[in-house]
Amino acid sequence: MIEVRDLRVSYGGRTVARVPELDVAPGECVAIVGESGSGKSTTLLSLLGLTEGAEVSGRIRVAGVDVTAASPAELRAIRGARVALVMQSPQAALSPTTRLGTLMRRALKLHRVGDAERVMTEAVRAVMLDPAILRRYPHEISGGQAQRFAIALAVALGAEAILADEPTSALDVTVQAEVAAVLRGLCAERGLALLLVSHDLALVSTIADRVLVMRDGEVVESGPAARVLAEPAHPYTRELLEALP
Amino acid sequence: MPRYLIRRLGQALLVMAGVVALTFVITRMVPGDPAVAYAGPKATPEQLAEVRERFGLDEPLWVQLGAYVTDLLSGDWQTSLHTRRPVLEDLYHAFPASLELVGAGLVIAVVTGIPVGVLAARFKGRLPDFSVRLTSMLAVSLPVFWLALALQTVFASHLGWFPVAGEYDSALDTTSPLTLWTNITLVDALITGNWPIFTSTLSHLVLPALVVAAYPAGVIAQMVRATLIEEASQDHARMERALGFRETTILTRFALRPALNPVLSLIALVFAYAIVNGFLVEAVFNWPGLGRYAVNAISHSDTPAVAGVTLLVALVYVLANLVVDLLQGVVDPRARAR
Amino acid sequence: MSTPAEAAPLRRTLPRVTDRFALAGAVLIALIALAALLAPWIAPYPPDEVNPFDSLRAPDGAHWFGTDAAGRDVFSRVLYGGRTSLFIAVTVLAVSATAGVLLGVVAGYAGGWVRDVIMRVTDVFLAFPALLLSVALAVVLRPSVTTVIVAIAVTWWPWYARLSASMAASIATRPYVDAARCLGVPAHMIILRHVLPNSLTPVLVQVSLDAGGVILTAAALSYLGLGAQEPTAEWGLMVEQGQTLFTTNWWVVTFPGLAILLTAFAFNVLGEGLRNALDPRRIVT
Numbered sequence: 001m002i003e004v005r006d007l008r009v010s011y012g013g014r015t016v017a018r019v020p021e022l023d024v025a026p027g028e029c030v031a032i033v034g035e036s037g038s039g040k041s042t043t044l045l046s047l048l049g050l051t052e053g054a055e056v057s058g059r060i061r062v063a064g065v066d067v068t069a070a071s072p073a074e075l076r077a078i079r080g081a082r083v084a085l086v087m088q089s090p091q092a093a094l095s096p097t098t099r100l101g102t103l104m105r106r107a108l109k110l111h112r113v114g115d116a117e118r119v120m121t122e123a124v125r126a127v128m129l130d131p132a133i134l135r136r137y138p139h140e141i142s143g144g145q146a147q148r149f150a151i152a153l154a155v156a157l158g159a160e161a162i163l164a165d166e167p168t169s170a171l172d173v174t175v176q177a178e179v180a181a182v183l184r185g186l187c188a189e190r191g192l193a194l195l196l197v198s199h200d201l202a203l204v205s206t207i208a209d210r211v212l213v214m215r216d217g218e219v220v221e222s223g224p225a226a227r228v229l230a231e232p233a234h235p236y237t238r239e240l241l242e243a244l245p
Numbered sequence: 246m247p248r249y250l251i252r253r254l255g256q257a258l259l260v261m262a263g264v265v266a267l268t269f270v271i272t273r274m275v276p277g278d279p280a281v282a283y284a285g286p287k288a289t290p291e292q293l294a295e296v297r298e299r300f301g302l303d304e305p306l307w308v309q310l311g312a313y314v315t316d317l318l319s320g321d322w323q324t325s326l327h328t329r330r331p332v333l334e335d336l337y338h339a340f341p342a343s344l345e346l347v348g349a350g351l352v353i354a355v356v357t358g359i360p361v362g363v364l365a366a367r368f369k370g371r372l373p374d375f376s377v378r379l380t381s382m383l384a385v386s387l388p389v390f391w392l393a394l395a396l397q398t399v400f401a402s403h404l405g406w407f408p409v410a411g412e413y414d415s416a417l418d419t420t421s422p423l424t425l426w427t428n429i430t431l432v433d434a435l436i437t438g439n440w441p442i443f444t445s446t447l448s449h450l451v452l453p454a455l456v457v458a459a460y461p462a463g464v465i466a467q468m469v470r471a472t473l474i475e476e477a478s479q480d481h482a483r484m485e486r487a488l489g490f491r492e493t494t495i496l497t498r499f500a501l502r503p504a505l506n507p508v509l510s511l512i513a514l515v516f517a518y519a520i521v522n523g524f525l526v527e528a529v530f531n532w533p534g535l536g537r538y539a540v541n542a543i544s545h546s547d548t549p550a551v552a553g554v555t556l557l558v559a560l561v562y563v564l565a566n567l568v569v570d571l572l573q574g575v576v577d578p579r580a581r582a583r
Numbered sequence: 584m585s586t587p588a589e590a591a592p593l594r595r596t597l598p599r600v601t602d603r604f605a606l607a608g609a610v611l612i613a614l615i616a617l618a619a620l621l622a623p624w625i626a627p628y629p630p631d632e633v634n635p636f637d638s639l640r641a642p643d644g645a646h647w648f649g650t651d652a653a654g655r656d657v658f659s660r661v662l663y664g665g666r667t668s669l670f671i672a673v674t675v676l677a678v679s680a681t682a683g684v685l686l687g688v689v690a691g692y693a694g695g696w697v698r699d700v701i702m703r704v705t706d707v708f709l710a711f712p713a714l715l716l717s718v719a720l721a722v723v724l725r726p727s728v729t730t731v732i733v734a735i736a737v738t739w740w741p742w743y744a745r746l747s748a749s750m751a752a753s754i755a756t757r758p759y760v761d762a763a764r765c766l767g768v769p770a771h772m773i774i775l776r777h778v779l780p781n782s783l784t785p786v787l788v789q790v791s792l793d794a795g796g797v798i799l800t801a802a803a804l805s806y807l808g809l810g811a812q813e814p815t816a817e818w819g820l821m822v823e824q825g826q827t828l829f830t831t832n833w834w835v836v837t838f839p840g841l842a843i844l845l846t847a848f849a850f851n852v853l854g855e856g857l858r859n860a861l862d863p864r865r866i867v868t
Contacts, residue, residue: 050487076489085487092480097502106498107488153488256706263707268719275723382855386847388799390806391822391840398829517712524714525803529826543722543807555719559711566710 001026001161001193002047002083007058009039009046016054017042017217026160029187029194031208031225033201033240039217040197044163047195048083049075063160081111084154088166090146094138100149101134104156111157123156124149127182144175151182154192161193162186168203176200180207201244205229213237250571257567264559269313272552273306317556323549327542332553335538340557341428342412343534347523349431349450350457351516358462359508362469363496369474377466384463389522393456393529400452407452410531413445453530457523461515468511469504476500506573513569517562605856611849619665626659631814639832649834651825657834660816661842667817668846671732672797676790679736683743684786688779690744691751692770698748705741713738714800721809728817731801731810739793746785754781792854795847802843818843 004022008015017039024030032040045051047062049070060067063082065074079085087093095103101120108116121131127148138146147167154162164183168176184207186192198204204211208225213234221234232238280293280302288296297303304312316322322333365377401409408414412430421441426433431450434443473496476482485495527536535554542550618625627647634654642649648657690701708716717734724730754760754777763773804810805819812820818839825835 048487050483076491078489079486080488085484087480087484087487089480093484095481095485095499095503098499107490110489150484157488259703260706260710263703264710267707267711271719271723274720382851383844383848386795386799386844386851388802388806388819388822388840388843388847390803390819391836391843394822394826394829394836395840398833402830521712521714525806528807539718540807543718543809546722548722551719551722555711555715558715562712563710 001063002195003059003061004047005059007043007046007060008056009042009051010055011053015217017046017214019043019058019212019214019219021222022212024161024193024195026193027187027191028210029184029196029208030210030212031196031198031204032212032214033198033204034214035199035240037216038214040214041165043214044165044195044197047163048079048085050085077111080107080153080159081113081157082159083161083163084151084157084159086147086150086154086162086164086167089170090143090150091138091141093150094146096138098137099134100136100138100141104134104153107153107157113157119156123152126155126186127152128178142175143171144178147171147175147179148182151179151186155186155190159192161195164194164196164198166198167196168200169198176203183207201229201240213240253567253570257563260563261560264563265314265317265556266310268552268556268559269310271555272548273309275548322553322556325542325550325553326547327545327550332550335550336535336553336557339533339535339538341534342430342532343520343523343527343536345412345429345431345446346450346453346457346527346532346534347516347519349454350519350523351461351512353454353458354461354465354515354519355512357458358465359469359501361462362466363473363493363501365466365470366473366477367493367496369470374470377470381463381466384459385467387459389456389460390525390529392459393453393526396452396456397529408445408449411449412533413442413449417442417445449530453526453532456526457519460522461512461519464515464518465508465511468508472504472507473500476504509569509573513566516565520558520562603856604852605860608849608851608853608856611845612853615665615846615849616669618662619669622659622662622666626656626662628656628659630660630663630816631655639828639835641832642834648838649832651821651835652828657821657838660821661818661838663816664818664821664839664842665846667728667811667815668798668801668843671728671735671801672794674732675735675739675797675801676794678732679739680743680786680790682736683740684747684779684783686740687744687747688751691748692755692773694752694755698752701744702748705744708738708741709745711738713796714803717800717804718807718809721804721807726809726812728811728815731804734804734809735797735800739797742789742793743786746789750781750785788854788858791850791857795850795854798843798847798850 002022002024004019007017007019007022009017022030022043032043034040042051042054046054046056047060047067049056049067056068058068063078065078065082067075094100104120104123105116108119113119120134124131124134129145129148129152133141133145133149141149151162162183167183168179171179180203183194183196187194187207194207196204196208205225210223211221211225211228212219213221213228213236215236221228221232221237223233228237229241232241280288280296302309320333322331322336324330325332325335328335361377361381365374368374397409401407421439423430423433423439423442424437426436431443431446433439434446477492477496477500482495482500485499486492490499523534524536524539526532527534528540531537535558539551539554541547542554632655634650637646637650637654638652639654640646640650646656646658648661651657651660686701690698711719716738717731720734720737721730724733760773760777763777801810802817802819802822805817806823808820808823810819811817821839822836822843825832825839829836
């Protein structure tokens with residue numbers, strides 16, 4: 001689903017992220033962990049060409065499309081419909097003057113998804129939300145609900161992969177578990193490829209199959225989650241784990 | 246929402262009271278003998294004494310202010326020195342024409358300013374953006390009376406594409422007389438189906454309205470551009486990009502609505518400029534509105550008339566601001582929650 | 584005594600004014616100001632030298648901008664008109680900014696009923712569209728350059744009062760101001776040494792943005808006959824004098840009009856550029 005080789009993202013000559021290899025297969029959940037400034041978010045955004053003003057080089061194949069060589073129209077076609085993005089601050093990610101239902105309907109229309117009403121209701125139910133929420137504005141719902149709605153967008157559009165940038169970091173601890181459960185469920189039941197970025201190792205340990213550890217733009221360690229988190233090979237990974245409460 | 250309404254209304258009333266007081270103060274500020282303001286510079290000593298008696302100019306200021314307010318409320322806005330008619334009557338006849346002109350100008354300004362601002366934001370940093378910024382800067386720096394003269398000379402006098410002056414061809418008053426409903430010529434002509442007068446007014450309206458629209462259009466374009474650029478850098482714009490929407494769609498379908506809020510307040514502010522610019526435009530194009538009335542009054546040192554126009558316009562402006570404030574609650578649902 | 588960064592203090596940001604617009608505007612204004620100041624030396628003719636035989640000449644080698652109905656050289660009159668306009672602009676802004684800022688700072692710092700009263704008063708002044716109030720005032724007073732200055736200054740001060748009131752109000756809540764209060768520093772000292780200097784940057788931006796507007800308003804007042812009188816050379820007055828001749832002798836109206844446009848444009852460009860450079864968030868470009 002997602003295939004990355006020799007990715008390099010730079011801003012004005014300064015390399016911000018370098019990833020030699022990154023693969024996510026359908027039904028797999030891969031996590032990129034690291035501290036702020038490690039380049040993990042940049043890596044994620046570059047997969048959909050969302051890093052404005054950056055120079056991106058390397059081979060990025062997402063949903064069969066070569067992202068670095070794709071035309072703007074081709075990129076727009078896979079965004080949302082094949083690969084979806086879930087952002088860190090859920091309510092900030094939603095247009096404040098647009099009702100949730102309106103946003104979803106427009107996105108469905110954009111990607112020519114038929115039978116909108118049914119698709120919308122099903123998608124919202126799949127993330128355990130009440131369809132009545134579609135009439136609300138973003139400032140009228142909670143952070144957890146907003147995040148689940150963002151995931152519902154991905155489901156409604158039929159995305160085969162989800163890129164999640166710190167999806168739980170802005171949420172309360174109790175809500176974090178709910179959102180994590182939804183993501184895990186989608187991975188397992190619908191066979192979605194999930195690429196997760198987080199600095200929360202505890203969350204990662206519950207969902208991820210494989211883990212990449214990044215530091216200052218470089219990948220320092222990668223491998224199956226169970227192995228990396230239990231027996232870290234790299235000293236930095238060990239430091240991160242030790243910092244856990 | 247009702248509490249908000251009451252508070253705003255109270256504020257507006259307070260300001261209107263202040264406006265009346267300030268206008269009163271100005272009329273009494275004539276250096277030397279205030280009676281000259283009401284009798285005219287050519288008045289005889291007897292006429293001056295009469296005016297002093299009638300307006301109680303020897304009384305303490307409180308009493309004078311009280312009399313002034315009572316007069317205003319009972320419909321006595323003094324008599325024009327020049328037209329010799331009650332000022333209120335003159336204002337009543339002139340007001341609709343000004344409304345017509347300013348209305349047309351603002352409509353043109355909004356209809357051109359917003360899309361142009363969107364264009365500039367969409368192509369930020371490139372040629373369309375630069376041209377828009379340059380043009381709107383120029384639009385905002387133009388002396389209105391000069392632009393009016395220039396357009397009139399070039400397009401009306403020289404090229405003959407538009408009429409030189411007036412609201413419509415006065416010959417039509419006999420051949421196709423207008424029935425008055427709202428007193429606004431364009432509107433009345435439309436609802437009574439009076440096409441000769443409608444088209445004549447429209448063609449007379451083009452040049453003056455364009456001049457009135459210049460400044461507001463420039464300001465609106467700049468404001469829309471700035472607000473859209475800021476909105477486009479927000480998180481939700483990135484999300485919309487991630488959903489596959491085109492940049493232009495993001496600007497017009499999603500970013501524009503929250504951007505309209507500051508634009509709405511801007512329109513209220515710009516309304517004031519439009520009115521005032523309208524005055525100068527009316528003078529040049531001989532448009533039968535408040536502006537022409539005021540400019541004539543000025544050249545005849547007709548203080549009562551000028552005071553009347555000032556008061557009316559200020560009061561209308563306060564009302565307009567009130568309306569805009571309330572409209573904002575409708576456009577932006579977040580404002581309702583405040 | 585450190586200065587807070589919230590309003591980008593002038594000393595630290597002047598070097599950063601590299602925005603092309605600001606630079607272009609500044610250069611243009613410098614040129615205009617220079618031309619105006621040096622008018623007595625560079626003007627080819629005295630501005631009020633009447634020459635009935637030379638009246639209404641088209642622009643040529645002897646008269647770059649042609650002559651008006653009284654045979655006076657338009658180019659020289661435009662130069663001298665610049666002196667009048669710039670003088671008016673500088674005086675108006677100095678007076679209204681000073682008065683407005685003082686009142687505003689007092690209002691913002693004092694708070695309570697003092698602030699309410701002053702703010703209501705500004706509301707009343709701001710309820711009048713700017714030119715209108717100036718016109719009403721100028722009609723009542725005798726037409727002259729002084730009248731124009733007074734009339735415009737009266738309508739402009741409320742903006743500065745409002746602006747500095749909100750700046751002062753936010754600064755008044757800063758911890759170091761509280762500290763000064765606890766130490767027993769008298770109110771007027773606090774205002775002078777803490778509140779005032781930090782409220783100045785937005786005021787300066789506003790002044791440069793307003794200069795263009797003042798020039799336009801002054802020209803409009805003169806056009807209406809309420810400002811400078813014959814034989815003074817003033818741009819608005821020149822347009823009024825020549826307007827009936829526009830179709831036949833375009834130069835009499837065009838050049839003064841262009842002068843107004845250019846000057847207002849230069850100030851607006853400078854103001855925009857300053858605002859962009861000094862805005863802590865740097866939204867535009």
